[in-house]
Amino acid sequence: MIGRRTLLGAAALLPLGAKVVSAAPPAETITPALIEAAKKEGKVSYYTAMDLSVAEPMAKAFEAKFPGIKVAVERTGAERLFNRLAQETASNIKRCDVVNSSDAAHFITWKREGWLQPYVTVDIAENVAPEMRDPDGTFVNQRTHLSAMAFHIGLVKPEDAPKGFNDLLNPKYAGKLVKGHPGYSGTIMTATHQIARELGWGYFEKLAKQKVMQVQSATEPPKKLEAGERAIAVDGSDYLFWMARERGVPIEVVYPVEGTPLISNPMAVFKAAPNPGAARLLFAWIMSGEGQEFLVNLSGQYPANLKVKAKAGRPPLSSIKTLREDPAEVEKMADEIKTKYARIFKV
């Protein structure tokens, strides 16, 4: 602990600005002045699409680390979050301090609108891969997860389980499937784009004939599986399948043979943040080794901070065949994806 702190302190003294070729501001550390400012504000609001079972404990860990700062977690599906922020900003309501979404495309829009505050910490500058952060320092990937498939062992025998997307079209799975919705979930929006690109919309048209139970957030299929309501989750946040499994729920995670949709979860400080100090502190802490370790230990999502090791017992990200994420395309196609999806699945 102490060693890392000293390191951060020393790094702050280096003329980092000299290395930076973009509009990104110089990298900062968590200074006593920042903590003081944050404590004066006393609160911070964190808009996120992460499941509450991870987001709330993370908020509590931050509160324990920095007593006197209360975190308000505003959790909803990323697409609804996007809508909420648009409505709030249009009505000049300033509440959001830090935003974190499972739809990376949102950050392209927000950056263009000028809503994001450039802010870079030393942890980001040194330990986050360049492709994981905005060159202008307005956002950075907080963690990566996958939209995996999964099945309930009590309801499907492992040898009968689907191995990939196309297997799901087998009539024997009709009425057994549960799936999230791209109109609400950023994970599913990103995944839908990748699957439609790889397999074509025809795949979804066939899938819709399988009497799929349609839920909203990507965090719900794992819960429906745990309850035994459906045998197979077509998609959903992989970390929640794993967390349920580690709790003893008879669930098997499937990484589709066609490739598993990869979901990055960028985070940014809002320019209009009502608590600018606390916003930076929360942001910096989440990206620090300690914050990242907390996320990894609790949920096993893949950390963006390269210094932090992935959770033992989970398959390494490099061992999984993933589909390519393309936020720029998602941003262009979001409306089309929602409309097409609603037409095919009727909701």
Place this chain on the structure above:
Amino acid sequence: MPDLSRPILVAVTALLAVMIVLPMGWLIAYSLSDKQGAATLGNFVTLFTDPSFVDPLITTLIIAVSVSAICCIVAAPLGWLVARTDMPLRRVVRTLVMASLVTPPFVGAIAWEMLAAPNSGLLNQLWRSLAGMPSDEALFDIYSLTGLIFVIACYTFPYVFILVANALDRMPGELEDASSMLGARTWQTARRITVPLALPTLLAGALVAFLQALNLFGSPAILAIPAGFHTLTTRIWSLFQFPPKPELAAAASLPLLLLTILLLRGQALALGRRGYAVLGGKYGEPRLVRLGGWRLPAAALALLVLAMPLFLPYAALFNSAFSRVASRLVTLDTITLHNVRFTFLELSSTLPALKNTFLLATLSATLGAVLALLIAYIVARRAVTGHRVLAFLATAPLAIPGIVLGVGLFLAYTRPPLTLYGTLWILLIAFITIELPAAYQQLSSAFHAVHPELEEAGRMLGASRLRTLADITAPLLRSAVIATWCFVFVAVIRELSAAVILFTSETKVLSVLIFDLKESGDVGAIAVLSLTMVAITTVVVAVANRFGGSREAGRLHARAAG
């Protein structure tokens, strides 16, 4: 002290205009314009040609008609059993049916999900283990049109029941006595006398049920989306997803508005202007029909009916509140406070939402009761010319479905000069507007009981109108005012359909928080919050009943759609 009644009239009229006329004006204006604001009928063309609107429209009508029919079929015999027969437990049954109204419809829908989801539903699991069926077989599928109709009917038939039972209470016994004296058998009397007398009430009840089902948002939002279809209200709500399409939302709101106005006219016709089909004068207590050997089966049937909105859902809610997984029956070994801890200690939205809800409910109830009292007074005493306008404006919101009012207020107050969106004010306006008609009706009937002579005496002795109101009229109306206050309070706590359009992250209320948690499937926290909500409501209703408001409960609750 100058008489303030004139300025008050002007102020109240202006306030009502802000609350009702402005939002509805924007609603109509938006429905007739395109994205750029140019005049067009295109939204209505879309509404009646695009299958993504036509299907929900048809679905909604199917639901409303079915719910209405089921409610009458269930409520009429049950009302008769309770009001006109010697069925055992009839008082208990009556109280419990009323008590079932405490459940917000969306909470009922979530509870029925726990009971009758095809695989994880407790009832389906029970059936499978009893009948030895394999894991794919289900007795009930709540995620279906029939499932949705069933759940809506569960929480709608009490309105019809209350209307019917009250009407049967007041129906003169002499006519039936005459019939039996002339030699008609019990069933003949029922068919020839009782049923025809009760028919207008039943028709009115059918319309109430139809309206309720037509404008309900919560239950369809919870059950229809997993089933893969929309109703008109959930479709309107979905239009607020990004990118929002307020023009289409406005256009889609108008059919609901028009249909509601039409049906309310129909209901007024069915009931006559007096409210109930009472014949006036003093009649004898109706004679109770002896059920004989049918007494016990009748009571069993009544309890079975009550299991649907009451016993089963609450058992399911308690089960999931204290269980790690809602689909498993909690035992002494598995009972856990995990959900309670999570809801009250970890979930950071709980306390702000509770605070907002209490604040809004208290303010709406207080301001709503005061406003209703003022209007009722001005109208009842014909204090100033123009009082009819007031009476009209105060009852007009009855015709505005919650979600439609939400859309209207959203359109009217996301712009200058009054940018109220994002504040608690817009929710306050919504809640007061929604509850005003019921509050006004209750207080206006209370005013008729206070003789004007008492007030005239006060005025003659030199008191101003306001002074008279405060010192003479108000004390006499105390119990009616308290009952009104409580019912507005309760109705606000459970309101979802307007709040879901108008809330922002800072102004979240309990019902919206539950709805948000539903999106991510956090059933345990939902169960804890729902039970908290119902506990608060029950306490307040109990207080209201102490002050003798129970008779009006049905009428008041008729507006409290989730």
